[in-house]
Amino acid sequence: MARRSGSWPSPTGGSCRFTEERASLRTWLYKIATNRCLNARRAASRRPAREWDMSQFEAPVPTPRDEAAWLQPFPDAFLEGAAGRPLGPEARYEQSEAISLAFVAALQLLPPRQVAVLILRDVLGFRASEVAGMLEVSVPSVNSALKRARASLQRRQPAAGHQPPPAAGSPAEDAIVARFARAWASADLGALVALLTDDVFIAMPPEPFGYEGRDGVARYWARQFGAGRRFDLVPTRANGQPAFGAYLRVPAGIRHAAGFYVLTLAGDRICAMTRFEASVLPWFGLPRSLPAR
Secondary structure, three states, X not given: OOOOEEEEEOOOOXXXXXXXXXXXXXXXXXXXXXXXXXXXXXXXXXXXXXXXXXXXXXXXXXXXXXXXXXOOOOEHHHOOOOOOOOOOOOOOOOHHHHOOHHHHHHHOOOXXXXXXXXXXXXXXXXXXXXXXXXXXXXXXXXXXXXXXXXXXXXXXXXXXXXXXXXXXXXXXXXXXXXXXXXXXXXXXXXXXXHOEEEEEEEEOOOOOEEEEHHHHHHHHHHHHOHHHOOEEEEEEEEOOEEEEEEEEOOOOOOEEEEXXXXXXXXXXEEEEEEEEOHHHHHXXXXXXXXXXX
């Protein structure tokens, strides 16, 4: 194959040159993307934190959280073949773990360089030497950052005793998702609570709070279903997890979107649920409203 070279804008200004003899095109492109992302993370960290007015929220009292508040769901349809090649032998995380909301949320708490190293090594499967070249650091520096990132994620894993989630699309997953959908559509609070782990947590990004534990979640749902409010669910998938678009049911007329829910499963129970604003529905091919029933 003939040798090829070219010159493109550098992620830090000026220009940089790609030569096929020195690196693969895929590695070079990831280098550009990684440095762009690192620059964006550094810029974001310099912006003042947003203040939230908690006075509008009534009982039940929400549980404060110190986790990042800019989590967004990602459609599973965009994930098929995203890596471009099988994970390398060093890869530690299965794809389903590496795209879950819990993993993405934990990433936001790591320093930018640790995030870059963890994704490039454990998610995308690049070798340490390749990552060192992308970030223009030494191999020992890459290995040290990876070790620290893994340790931080280990400390933030779900509570001990949680069973692994059932395989995506398996009969076990289908069964719990169907039970949840039936209970939610009928506002059967008892059936919903029976599906939860004791330490379940409902997050509602971008708000930095949620509801923790069965009792707290039950009180929140009781208020949500109050005054006879009922919802219809349209299933989809996000971040490798079951998800639903929720639409407020009305006696007659159009059913408008009320939110987007992503479930995190542990065995045959739900250990977390993340509620997003209805504005994300078009990402998943879901309408902002449904016709009258």
